[in-house]
Amino acid sequence: MAEIRRFLWMRHLRSENSMQALRFRKGRLVASGRGMAFWFYPMSTSVAEVPLDDRELTFLFHGRSSDFQDVAVQGVATWRILDPERAAARLDFSLDLGKGTWLKTPIEQLESVLTGMARQAASRHLAERPVQQLLTEPLDAVQTRIAEGILGAETLTEMGIGVVAVRVSAITPTAELEKALMTPERERIQQTADEATFNRRAMAVEKERAIAENELKNKIELARREAQLIEQKGTNERRRVEEDAAAKAIDVEAKARRTAIEAEAQAGHIRLVEGAKNEAEAQRLDVFRGLPTSVILGMAAQELAGKLNKIEHLNLSPEMFGPLVQRLMQAGADRLEAPK
Known part of the structure; x- marks a missing residue:
């Protein structure tokens, strides 16, 4: 508002810049302006101030x-x-x-x-x-x-x-009308919240079911892999046994072949040795074939005496000793009759 000061019988007015002062004298506008300052005589002046x-x-x-x-x-x-x-x-x-x-x-x-x-x-x-x-x-x-x-x-x-x-x-x-108008919206919001809660629960159940199915699938997969592992172990063990049996069979067969070869070689060696012995014996017998019986008997006795370590007793039967004496006598006679 305007600031008015007194100086004796005069007044001084100062208005703000946001106000326009209108100065009237005897009902007529004599001055008007924004943020005015002026002296006036209050007995004949009226002032209006408009924002x-x-x-x-x-x-x-x-x-x-x-x-x-x-x-x-x-x-x-x-x-x-x-x-x-x-x-x-x-x-x-x-x-x-x-x-x-x-x-x-x-x-x-x-x-x-x-x-x-x-x-x-x-x-x-x-x-x-x-x-x-x-x-x-x-x-x-x-x-x-x-x-x-x-x-x-x-x-x-x-x-x-x-x-x-x-x-x-x-x-x-109004409060009553606002409450009445908000009731359907509240019910809708509550229904939406209930549906959201139901959906969350359903989702949780679905997740639990998915987790259970996943765990079951994992167990089935583990069981299948375990069965495959056991089967593979059995296959590997069977293969190992078969390979061991095959190796042993090969070893036995090799040993049998070596034994057969050794036996055949030994038999061949024996045949060669015995054949040589038989051939030598046959040659020796061929040498004795033209000798008289008495000579053969004498050589047999000599051979026998060489193989015996000790002779405890000797039996000479007449059947054997008689012909021998006769041959000895005949041999002596033949020698005497021979020409000198």
């Missing part, structure tokens, strides 16, 4: 939807005074020349006018739509409707007021 900065108006009002449901519209409207002189002509912005404050409440009056216009535009918008649509559609719709309703009013133009922006922050139903 030039942007102001925000917070509004909250209720309305009925087309289906007769109570809803609240909350938002902010930004406004400013475009024509200070026209605004000062429509609203009382006069200052108390002793304090520098407004004598009336022009800002509250102006905001009341703006709130009424915004409420009227919003009410028309609410009455044309059911509550479900109002709560689900974007806030831009009601925001645009309020802005158009305010900007289109001739009253604000005549007052030199301009609306910079309108922002609607929320459209809310």
Whole structure:
């Protein structure tokens, strides 16, 4: 607000840069400007101060939807005074020349006018739509409707007021209506949560089943591999036994062949030796074949005597000794008769 100082019977006013001071003398405007400072005589001067900065108006009002449901519209409207002189002509912005404050409440009056216009535009918008649509559609719709309703009013133009922006922050139903409207959504959310829980449980059961099947498959695979290992071990053992048996059979066969070869060689050697002996014996017998019997007997006796170590007794039978004596006598006679 303006700063007013006293100097005897004169006054000095200094306004801020965001305020426009209007100086009237005898009901006529004699000076107007932004951030003015001037001397004046209070007995013949009146001063009005109009704000030039942007102001925000917070509004909250209720309305009925087309289906007769109570809803609240909350938002902010930004406004400013475009024509200070026209605004000062429509609203009382006069200052108390002793304090520098407004004598009336022009800002509250102006905001009341703006709130009424915004409420009227919003009410028309609410009455044309059911509550479900109002709560689900974007806030831009009601925001645009309020802005158009305010900007289109001739009253604000005549007052030199301009609306910079309108922002609607929320459209809310009553607590009972909100609870009723939220019940289906809550049930849907709860159903979705239940389905999610069921799906998680089903997924957990499916995972457990998959794990059990995997473990069973692993056990079956391990059993199969173990059976293959046992079978392979049996095959390897059988092969080893067969190979050992084959090796032993080969060894036995080789030994048998060596034995047969050795026996055959030994038999051949024996045949050769015995054949040589028989041949020598046959030759020796051929030598004795033309000898008289007595000579043969004598040689046999000599051979026998050479092989005997000891002769305990000797039997000479007449049958053997008689012919021998006769031969000896005959041999002696033959020698005597032989010519000298």
